Amino acid sequence: LQSEDRECAFTHHLQGVEPHSGPINELRGVVQENGTIRCSHGSRCYGLWEKRADGEVQLVKQGCWPHIGDQQECHGDRCQVTAMPSQIQNGSYRFCCCNQDLCNTNFTEAWPTADTPALRLIKSSGHGDSQTGEQCPTLPRIPCVCVSVNIVLLTIWKHKHSLSALDVMEAANSEPAVDLDNLKMLELIGRGRYGAVFRGCLNERCVAVKLFSSANRLNFSNECSIYCLPLLRQHDNISRFLSADERMAADGQPEFLILMEFYPHGSLSRYLSLHTVDWSTCCRMTHGVTRGLAFLHTELYRGDQYKPAVAHRDVTSRNVLVRADLSCVLADFGLSMRLTGNRPCHPGDDDTIAISEVGTVRYMAPEVLGGALNLRDCESALKQVDVYALGLLYWESFRRCSDLFLGEAVPGYQLAYQAELGNHPSFEEMQILVAREKHRPRFPEAWKENNLTLRLLKETMEDCWDQDAEARLTAQCAEERLSELTLLSTHTAIHNHRNLSHGHWSPQVGSASSYIEDLQVGVVKNLQGDGHPTLVTKMTSSGTDLAEKNRNSINYERQQAQSQARLSSSDSLSTNSVLSLVTTLSTIPESEHKAAVPSVPVCMQLTEEDLEATKLDPKEVDKNLRESSDENLMEHSQKQFSSEPQSSNLLLHQSLQPTEVKLAQFLLVSGVPPGSQLCHNLPKRPTSLHLLPKTTETSSASSRLKQGKLKSNHRQVETGVAKMNKVTVITAIEPQLVTTVTNNTSTSGVVYGNRVQVITAATGSYSAGVPTLVTNGLIGGGRTNPAGPQLEEEEKLEGKKLQREDHLNLLNFSPDEHEPLLRREQPPAESEPFPHQSRAADILSGRGSNANNNNNRGSEVKPESILVSEVERPKARRPERPSSLDLSYDVTLTGGGGLSASGEKIKRRVKTPYTLKKWRPASWVVSTDTSKSSIAVFLVGGAATATAASEPDGMTCF
Numbered sequence: 001l002q003s004e005d006r007e008c009a010f011t012h013h014l015q016g017v018e019p020h021s022g023p024i025n026e027l028r029g030v031v032q033e034n035g036t037i038r039c040s041h042g043s044r045c046y047g048l049w050e051k052r053a054d055g056e057v058q059l060v061k062q063g064c065w066p067h068i069g070d071q072q073e074c075h076g077d078r079c080q081v082t083a084m085p086s087q088i089q090n091g092s093y094r095f096c097c098c099n100q101d102l103c104n105t106n107f108t109e110a111w112p113t114a115d116t117p118a119l120r121l122i123k124s125s126g127h128g129d130s131q132t133g134e135q136c137p138t139l140p141r142i143p144c145v146c147v148s149v150n151i152v153l154l155t156i157w158k159h160k161h162s163l164s165a166l167d168v169m170e171a172a173n174s175e176p177a178v179d180l181d182n183l184k185m186l187e188l189i190g191r192g193r194y195g196a197v198f199r200g201c202l203n204e205r206c207v208a209v210k211l212f213s214s215a216n217r218l219n220f221s222n223e224c225s226i227y228c229l230p231l232l233r234q235h236d237n238i239s240r241f242l243s244a245d246e247r248m249a250a251d252g253q254p255e256f257l258i259l260m261e262f263y264p265h266g267s268l269s270r271y272l273s274l275h276t277v278d279w280s281t282c283c284r285m286t287h288g289v290t291r292g293l294a295f296l297h298t299e300l301y302r303g304d305q306y307k308p309a310v311a312h313r314d315v316t317s318r319n320v321l322v323r324a325d326l327s328c329v330l331a332d333f334g335l336s337m338r339l340t341g342n343r344p345c346h347p348g349d350d351d352t353i354a355i356s357e358v359g360t361v362r363y364m365a366p367e368v369l370g371g372a373l374n375l376r377d378c379e380s381a382l383k384q385v386d387v388y389a390l391g392l393l394y395w396e397s398f399r400r401c402s403d404l405f406l407g408e409a410v411p412g413y414q415l416a417y418q419a420e421l422g423n424h425p426s427f428e429e430m431q432i433l434v435a436r437e438k439h440r441p442r443f444p445e446a447w448k449e450n451n452l453t454l455r456l457l458k459e460t461m462e463d464c465w466d467q468d469a470e471a472r473l474t475a476q477c478a479e480e481r482l483s484e485l486t487l488l489s490t491h492t493a494i495h496n497h498r499n500l501s502h503g504h505w506s507p508q509v510g511s512a513s514s515y516i517e518d519l520q521v522g523v524v525k526n527l528q529g530d531g532h533p534t535l536v537t538k539m540t541s542s543g544t545d546l547a548e549k550n551r552n553s554i555n556y557e558r559q560q561a562q563s564q565a566r567l568s569s570s571d572s573l574s575t576n577s578v579l580s581l582v583t584t585l586s587t588i589p590e591s592e593h594k595a596a597v598p599s600v601p602v603c604m605q606l607t608e609e610d611l612e613a614t615k616l617d618p619k620e621v622d623k624n625l626r627e628s629s630d631e632n633l634m635e636h637s638q639k640q641f642s643s644e645p646q647s648s649n650l651l652l653h654q655s656l657q658p659t660e661v662k663l664a665q666f667l668l669v670s671g672v673p674p675g676s677q678l679c680h681n682l683p684k685r686p687t688s689l690h691l692l693p694k695t696t697e698t699s700s701a702s703s704r705l706k707q708g709k710l711k712s713n714h715r716q717v718e719t720g721v722a723k724m725n726k727v728t729v730i731t732a733i734e735p736q737l738v739t740t741v742t743n744n745t746s747t748s749g750v751v752y753g754n755r756v757q758v759i760t761a762a763t764g765s766y767s768a769g770v771p772t773l774v775t776n777g778l779i780g781g782g783r784t785n786p787a788g789p790q791l792e793e794e795e796k797l798e799g800k801k802l803q804r805e806d807h808l809n810l811l812n813f814s815p816d817e818h819e820p821l822l823r824r825e826q827p828p829a830e831s832e833p834f835p836h837q838s839r840a841a842d843i844l845s846g847r848g849s850n851a852n853n854n855n856n857r858g859s860e861v862k863p864e865s866i867l868v869s870e871v872e873r874p875k876a877r878r879p880e881r882p883s884s885l886d887l888s889y890d891v892t893l894t895g896g897g898g899l900s901a902s903g904e905k906i907k908r909r910v911k912t913p914y915t916l917k918k919w920r921p922a923s924w925v926v927s928t929d930t931s932k933s934s935i936a937v938f939l940v941g942g943a944a945t946a947t948a949a950s951e952p953d954g955m956t957c958f
């Protein structure tokens with residue numbers, strides 16, 4: 001039945017769609033001559049009506065409803081409105097969906113009301129057997145900003161972007177219109193790739209106005225449509241959208257505005273460039289961003305409201321805004337994308353091409369840079385891309401945490417990879433550094449100490465920016481990590497003193513994703529690949545009891561976990577049981593942070609033992625401790641932080657960690673040829689940067705494979721260039737800033753073509769004492785120094801790597817603003833190195849390979865012979881963290897012969913509590929005692945042959 005075509009009543013007056021003219025992928029069907037629509041892919045029919053106060057009913061939209069499974073009532077043969085209208089704007093909208101041909105012609109209200117019979121048939125006009133003869137409206141009167149914006153956009157884009165019923169529903173949820181006639185633009189406060197941001201004033205309220213030129217209206221509309229999603233605007237960690245509008249610019253072109261709450265500290269990047277932060281503030285900031293992202297990624301149902309999962313796709317420290325109380329919100333949804341479960345990414349779609357082409361180059365995940373985004377599961381893939389960037393954002397933030405640099409100067413603010421590639425990294429440089437060389441931002445020397453806090457912090461970053469996208473944390477899990485980190489003291493007098501004396505924010509306790517608190521009790525379907533709703537309940541606490549309650553709550557969890565572990569002791573299930581218990585910790589709403597101030601911070605009451613013992617199965621700990629002794633960890637840490645470049649001629653045994661040696665020995669004993677198998681377990685860093693090694697007879701197949709991949713990259717990149725060209729042209733007609741700065745006032749002019757609009761205003765608290773804007777460099781190219789004055793200090797210390805970059809000290813101007821989303825020069829000749837290779841190679845070899853990278857836990861280099869054998873084989877997926885999370889490492893071979901993790905595996909990983917993960921050995925753990933061990937080692941490809949008929953080819957299980 002799912003694949004059956006359904007004929008539905010169709011009304012799409014807003015778009016003026018003619019029969020047969022609607023693209024099938026937008027309308028979800030083909031419009032018929034008789035005005036109906038034939039829906040494909042098993043879509044259902046839907047209808048949306050507006051019922052006015054005077055009782056008049058007007059049809060808004062009818063058509064195909066592709067969101068099967070989202071609404072139970074879609075299975076009926078009649079279009080029944082089951083959601084109480086009070087949930088929707090003014091109680092005036094009626095939505096229903098159904099699964100019979102033309103069942104959406106009329107609707108019935110399926111709830112009893114005082115003045116209507118339980119099932120009162122309400123007629124709508126337009127199709128089929130109209131009972132009341134009311135005329136279909138050609139344009140609904142929907143009194144909300146989002147819809148008016150969307151209507152404007154609809155007329156502009158006609159067939160390009162349609163307003164779905166869901167859009168209208170979501171729009172109906174929005175706030176009443178704001179009258180923008182009284183809006184005054186006071187000061188330019190920032191500029192991004194898609195527009196300029198002004199501080200403005202509306203009815204004496206300070207607002208931020210984001211101005212998009214007509215060329216960037218797609219971003220504008222996308223941002224609006226995301227802000228208009230149900231539930232989004234209620235979230236604490238999503239920037240607050242107020243209104244949107246279109247107006248005519250001086251050049252006669254339309255321009256678009258988004259009105260937002262004004263965040264006095266500006267972006268996180270700006271704040272960090274001007275201030276250091278203490279541990280608790282830093283945790284709070286990063287936790288807020290993570291919480292916002294986790295919420296964004298989550299598909300949510302509440303009553304009749306549905307919020308799809310959304311990928312941000314441009315997570316950067318510039319797209320996080322800082323409130324006056326230093327809490328943070330996620331902003332800038334111009335590139336965001338809905339990832340509803342029913343939204344497939346078909347390879348080859350326009351959509352699909354766009355999927356892999358966006359973002360800020362600096363923050364692009366290796367799979368995006370390498371053109372290897374997994375489009376088969378784009379929902380997970382895009383979330384993973386966001387989490388990668390989140391890891392970089394953590395690094396930027398905690399590097400400014402004064403409590404992590406006791407007794408020494410806190411390093412100046414740096415963007416991720418700024419030390420390596422400066423202010424304007426090119427796509428190629430990023431590709432070499434991040435995708436090929438697996439380089440990650442370097443942890444400061446001061447973090448070398450392996451105390452618990454630092455270890456957890458570093459692991460959290462590493463687990464976010466893991467090279468293997470599927471091995472990354474989910475945003476929900478990252479949020480849990482941040483919650484746990486918040487509990488930890490940095491073991492410093494400064495930190496303790498601050499907590500005691502200020503105590504303005506008590507650490508949030510609990511590992512359950514706390515964004516749900518805002519929604520009270522909700523059914524959440526939020527995990528990648530996890531179709532099971534999770535019921536989350538809210539627990540609150542307040543006042544001085546808070547700390548004790550938190551502690552009790554944790555102890556309670558510990559007891560539960562331990563007793564559970566006792567019950568199921570010997571098999572891997574015990575671990576899973578512990579995991580599930582651990583993930584249901586109670587939570588405390590952030591809104592209570594301000595009020596509930598424990599006299600002694602929770603983090604000071606908890607000892608390290610408390611935290612470590614809390615959630616661990618003692619047997620698991622014992623086992624892991626044996627394999628992962630402190631010495632091992634220390635050794636690992638030393639390797640991580642070794643700044644000495646390592647020789648490329650190291651012998652194999654020198655490049656292996658003890659556990660890897662164990663594995664080697666084990667494999668030798670098992671009769672597996674080490675040369676062919678071990679390389680999978682070795683770090684993948686090549687000794688040189690030959691990205692396109694010359695093909696040999698023996699490696700032609702794999703070389704072709706690689707070339708094919710590169711070709712595909714080029715195709716995508718070229719599209720990116722085309723897009724950028726558009727943007728570049730547009731930039732010329734965008735307002736250009738002319739600013740002079742005096743002590744306390746700023747006079748700014750905005751150039752619209754040849755017209756200059758001068759705005760003078762007291763800069764107020766926002767820019768007081770801060771050189772927010774100086775004489776503009778934009779007209780001449782607009783390159784900026786995002787990092788502020790501190791950076792320059794550090795640049796000198798950083799071996800003058802950044803001196804090549806021009807710095808103009810415009811804090812609010814994106815360093816990447818004039819960079820393409822993707823930019824690529826001519827593809828190099830096959831045998832030549834990449835144009836920027838030498839720079840990246842210099843960085844990597846001169847300073848030693850990145851020691852932080854969790855993917856490089858072993859040695860930095862590998863013997864040439866192993867390199868060759870790696871080139872000769874298709875690259876196998878590196879098994880991730882076998883000892884902790886994936887105790888039954890569940891892998892399947894895809895049709896193409898590559899490995900893919902199963903949904904089960906992802907699910908388990910997603911739910912892995914940190915405390916178990918942190919005990920994982922630095923590398924492999926192999927036990928030959930199969931009766932006691934729940935660990936399986938899989939060797940993939942090469943000489944190993946399957947030992948059982950059930951095992952896939954090329955994979956041997958020991």
Ligand SMILES: Nc1ncnc2c1ncn2[C@@H]1O[C@H](COP(=O)(O)OP(=O)(O)OP(=O)(O)O)[C@@H](O)[C@H]1O
Pocket residue numbers: 189190191192193194195196197208210260261262263264265266267270314318319321331332812813814816817
């Ligand atoms: N609501 C706001 N309140 C205060 N400052 C803001 C607000 N929105 C944006 N800004 C400032 O304006 C700058 C530019 O923002 P914008 O979102 O246009 O660009 P961006 O995020 O820096 O770059 P891009 O759009 O290319 O990602 C931000 O970095 C921030 O400093």
